[in-house]
Amino acid sequence: MLSIFDVLTAQHREVEELFGDIQDAIETSEIPVARLVFQLLSSRLIAGMHAEKTTVYPQLASQAGLVAEIAEAIKQHDAIERAINHVRVSTISDAPWCDAIARLAKLVADHADFEACMLFPIARLSLTPDQVHGLAADYERARTTSVLLAGVSITYEPAPEPSIYCHVRPRAA
Numbered sequence: 385m386l387s388i389f390d391v392l393t394a395q396h397r398e399v400e401e402l403f404g405d406i407q408d409a410i411e412t413s414e415i416p417v418a419r420l421v422f423q424l425l426s427s428r429l430i431a432g433m434h435a436e437k438t439t440v441y442p443q444l445a446s447q448a449g450l451v452a453e454i455a456e457a458i459k460q461h462d463a464i465e466r467a468i469n470h471v472r473v474s475t476i477s478d479a480p481w482c483d484a485i486a487r488l489a490k491l492v493a494d495h496a497d498f499e500a501c502m503l504f505p506i507a508r509l510s511l512t513p514d515q516v517h518g519l520a521a522d523y524e525r526a527r528t529t530s531v532l533l534a535g536v537s538i539t540y541e542p543a544p545e546p547s548i549y550c551h552v553r554p555r556a557a
């Protein structure tokens with residue numbers, strides 16, 4: 385049975401992979417592909433953050449005493465959500481879109497590091513095995529529901545193949 389830490393760490397890896405796919409598409413000038421992968425990535429991010437905020441964070445605050453850390457994590461979620469919305473709603477052309485994706489990738493990577501290095505180690509010491517497994521189930525249920533709400537419908541005109549280089553955080557080795 386997976387713990388909530390296993391589940392969230394796997395989510396972080398999946399998100400990192402999707403940013404890597406976007407980077408690959410940008411580097412080969414397949415911007416429409418990059419934009420499609422972003423739609424998938426942004427829906428997953430929004431759903432995951434919503435599920436985390438409603439199931440995991442309240443327990444970490446009350447059971448592990450991580451009140452200030454959770455407040456910081458929620459601020460980071462809000463910044464990520466604003467960055468996602470900026471990319472989603474704007475009709476920005478390819479070069480600024482690429483910059484916006486790079487900024488989003490940095491915010492997400494920093495947040496994943498914060499959770500992995502700060503929240504999870506303390507929470508592991510404070511929660512019982514039943515709690516970490518129960519939280520994993522609660523999180524997965526909430527995420528499934530949130531995916532339905534986090535879908536995105538944006539339209540854009542795929543632009544003709546500019547040659548752009550954009551650095552998005554590289555995949556972990």
Ligand SMILES: [Fe+2]
Nearest residue numbers: 433436457499
């Ligand atoms: Fe988070």
